[in-house]
Ligand SMILES: *[C@@H]1O[C@H](CO)[C@@H](O)[C@H](O)[C@H]1NC(C)=O
C-alpha cells in the first residue's frame with residue numbers, strides 16, 4: 239500500500255531525473271544554409287543548445303569543381319583554402335573541444351549526388367575521406383577544413399535517382415571508418431517520415447547507420463504536429479505521427495540499422511519548413527511530445543532544421559535550440575536553469 243502510494247507521487251512529478259540522465263538524449267542542429275545564421279562557434283558555446291552539428295551541404299556529384307557550400311565556405315576541388323573555410327576549420331576545432339560532434343551532410347533538398355557505377359561510389363567515398371577524414375600523409379587533394387577531422391557523415395538524400403546505389407556508398411564509408419580507430423566516426427541519415435522513405439529506405443536497410451534524424455515535417459501524413467493536435471492537412475489526408483512505425487520498420491532482424499538511435503526532426507521556427515502546412519511546435523507542445531517519446535524504444539533525442547531558424551524563434555530569452563535542450567535535460571521549457 240505504502241509503496242503504491244509513493245509510486246503515485248513519483249509519477250505526479252512527471253519523470254525522475256535519473257531516468258533522464260540514463261537516456262542522455264541529444265540535440266542535433268543543422269548549420270550552414272541559413273542566410274541569418276551566426277558563426278558555427280557561437281552554437282558550440284556553453285549553453286548554446288546543440289550537441290551534434292551536421293554541416294550542410296556537400297550537394298553535387300559527379301561534378302568537376304563545384305561540390306557545395308557550408309555557410310560561405312565553398313567545398314571545391316581547389317587545394318587552396320579560402321579564408322571563409324579557414325574560419326569554419328577553426329570553429330570545428332573549437333566545437334570539438336567543447337565535446338560537440340561535427341559531421342558533413344551529403345545531399346539536401348536541392349542536392350544531386352548520383353552514382354552510375356561502383357567505381358564512382360568508391361571514388362566519392364575515398365575523396366570525402368581524404369577531404370574531411372583523418373589527415374593522411376599520402377593524400378594531396380583538397381581539404382576545405384584544413385586539419386580539422388570531422389566526426390562522421392550524414393546522408394540527407396531527398397531524390398529517388400540512384401536510390402539503390404547509396405547503400406553501397408554507406409558500406410564504403412563504414413569500411414573507411416574501420417581504417418582509423420583513433421576516434422569513433424558516425425554514419426547518420428535524415429530520412430523523411432513516410433515509412434518506408436522512397437529515397438532512403440533501401441540505404442537504411444542495407445547500409446549501417448548509427449543515428450537517424452527523421453524529418454517529421456515536410457510530409458503532412460506523418461508529421462510531429464499530428465501527435466499534438468491531430469492536425470488535418472490541407473489535402474484532407476489522415477495525419478498520424480510515425481515514430482513508432484519507423485522504429486518497428488528499422489529494427490526488423492535483417493536491417494543493418496537496427497541499432498540506430500532515432501531522433502525526432504522538427505522545424506526550428508514557423509518558417510523553417512518550407513511549405514504552407516503548419517509544422518512548428520511551440521516549446522510547450524515540444525515538451526509534451528518529448529516527455530512522452532523519451533521513453534519509446536530507440537529514442538536518441540531531437541533534430542532541428544536549422545541553427546539560423548532557431549535564432550528567429552526566441553521565447554523567454556531562449557532560442558528554440560535552448561528551449562529544446564532544456565526540455566531534453568530537465569523536462570521543462572526555458573528559463574528553467576540547468
Ligand atoms: C562559392 O561558389 C558559388 C558558386 O560558384 C559562388 O557564387 C560564390 O561566390 C562562392 N563564394 C565564395 C566565398 O567564394
Ligand SMILES: *[C@@H]1O[C@H](CO)[C@@H](O)[C@H](O)[C@H]1NC(C)=O
Nearest residue numbers: 300352353354355356357358
Ligand atoms: C562510372 O561513372 C562515372 C560517372 O559517374 C563515369 O565517369 C565513368 O566512366 C564510369 N565508369 C565505368 C567503368 O563505366
Ligand SMILES: *[C@@H]1O[C@H](CO)[C@@H](O)[C@H](O)[C@H]1NC(C)=O
Nearest residue numbers: 364368374375376377378417
Ligand atoms: C594511403 O595509404 C594507406 C595505407 O597504405 C592506404 O590504405 C590508402 O589507400 C592511401 N590513400 C591514398 C589516398 O592513396
